[in-house]
Amino acid sequence: MLWILLHDDLPVFGGGHVAREVYGLYFRWYGVLTHGAFPAHDPLWQYPPGAGLVLLAPGLLPGLTYFQAFVVLALAADAAVTVALARTGSRPGRSRHGAVYWICCLPLLLHLPFTRYDVQVTAFAVLSLLVLARSPRASGVFAALGSLIKVWPVLVLLGLERGRTTRRAWTWAALTGTVSFAVLALSFSHPLSFVLQQGGRGVQIESFGGTVLSLARHAGWHGGVRYQFGAMEFTGRYVGAVAGVSLVLTGVAFGVLLLWRLRARRWTAATPYDAALTAVLLFTVTSRVISPQYMIWLLGLAAVCLTSRHTALRPVTALIAAATAVSTVIYPVLYRDVIVCDWTGSTLILLRNGLLGVAAVLSFTRLWRSTRPAPPLPRSVPGTRPPVPAVPAARSGPVA
Template sequence: MMNRLRVTPGPVLTLAVLWLTTRALMLWLLVHGGAPLLGGGSVTREVWRLYFHWYGVLAHGSFPVHDTLWQYPPGAGAVLLAPGLLPGLTYFEAFVALTLAVDALTALALLRAGTRPGRSLLGAALWTGGLPLLLHMPLARYDVQVTALAVLSLLASARFPRAGGVLGALGALVKVWPALVLLGTPRGRPTRTAWAWGAWAGVACLAVLAALFTHPLSFLREQGGRGVQIESLGGTALNLARHFGWPGRVRYQYGAMEMTGPHVHAVATASLTLTAVAFGLLVLWRVRARHWSAATPYDAALSAVLLFTVTSRVISPQYMIWLIGLAAVCLTSRHTGQRPVAVLILLASALSTLAFPMHYREVIDGSWTGCLLMLSRNGLLTAAAVLSFVRLWRSTRPPVGNSAPRTQPRPGPDRLPERVLTTS
């Protein structure tokens, strides 16, 4: 313990200073978000107009009904109501304050995980330095809160499967995708415990929300109507097709800029099909995986979310927050195979910022600049998804020519027990 304390103060202090400096810069950008290069106020408008409107509806005991913009599970209501608990602040100020607090909590959790024997501080560094690549946008979306639940779920699962399952379920109630972080739990008792507690926690919380608010499932009606967003892979292809005579246009609907015109429905169907294929690949991996390391649950979570992201009809800029958070968890373990994937995610995040908010008009107009930006960003994400899954698959397969389980080393600080590492 004393050796660890002598080694870590320098890096820990550096990370603390980096967090304070970058978050101060993000706040400065938030204050000056009305500048044309920063989106002309479009980034912050989501909070003070849309979130605040939903807050008023939720405060009267009902989830939004017949609102095409409300496409989120009922747990999102609790996040949007939370700013009202801070007295003396406007809704916008309270929302940003809570987001910064959750951001700091996430950084501390990654820092604590990284200071354990056999672990790495790269995860905390990635979160601290990677999030500002998205400028001030993370402070004006509630995806930091969702990502925090996913990060805490993964970090807790190794020692406390029950807590990991509960946190994953809470995240899924807010924005669905955190349910994927439970995909890589080791077979046997850890999986049964985490999944069972997650299921019961999800049902219990949903029942509480249904008792406190009316229309808790109203989001399902609006979610099904979403089309092809211009920032998705399909949207990028259609935007490029405009340069070659495709007559489609961009229209604001369902809370996003979406493509309209011939063949859009076919592209949307293809995206859903690819999502189903991605799910099938993940199930196949789960069935055929034989070796778990301490990093396998982390790597599986990142790979799953990447696959579902690139096949989605919607790849909003805030999706990058999810990927940065999950990549950070992977990098807390020295056994992860996702380091090159993390680099690709950082590059994609920087390009995502160039597209939104800095050159979003170019993306909407489908200019060559906008198309190339989105093609580059989505190309990096696709490469990251493929590389992530390939590395995950290889890391959990037995050595070539040896179908018998490998003899695993004795459990160490960054290793799971042998009965968890080797499965049949």
């Protein structure tokens, strides 16, 4: 992955566009953040205030350029995830498959994980789940810190077993989130500016809605593609309607997860892991945006599931790995085909999102079944005796 990063200028690796986000966009935001303000007037700033600390962190490493320091911190987060998965997998009743999965699948994204800060966010979510059995309080703290960087890590607390564990984790998550946000709000101006920018996003070409519009281009729809809000998005008639449907589907996803939570009756050690992956999958496939770095989140949560021998989502982890491989072909290898919506680009998007859609449905189905109560044992009728197994008849023959 580092070798590819050093050769990022090659056309097959994106012609320099993948790494440009760090020394172009992130470094520009770093300059604004050092003056005590969030980039309030930048339409590309769409992240919670905790993201500012991640972007400021490279400046704490002496003797390195901003780009070099950013990559070093991404490598450190990758190492933290690997060590946490390996140590958890070495315990009795656990499996090292999670660590192997992370080590083998992350490079499917080439050098992208080291030029975005999603590995750092994923590290908080992974740690939140892995420390849950020993310390629900620490689990809540890690989830809250991750949510202050990107909102989705709060979903890892969805599958906690009812009772004391849930109360402790959510209480500490709320306290940590409140205190941390207050500190950031006092330290930087415009801490909520990201909300307005996030609300203005349209339909990214790689989303499920984008898949529909990409295929519609071949059926005669005359929409266009334009770079806005930090992504290539569709423009034209019906785009607003597709974006609205995506928001409705996100609400439906929240509803079915809430229904599962209310109806679940049986928990195993893997249930919090499976629920976290299912929740993030559902919110990903219903989003207006599915950037390639989103696959890092799913890989991390899938790896956590595989540390438990009781997980019900093994087939889902295979689908996520396959979708990750296709995502790399989409971006950066053949991204031009995706932008112009030719048949190659449209087919790749349909394949990747089809894999994610199947994974989401399968994930929720298997989670639902794994938490339903076991069927009751058959009860004998009063006054009767249970049938006695027949004893095989002795075979006649000479006695030795």
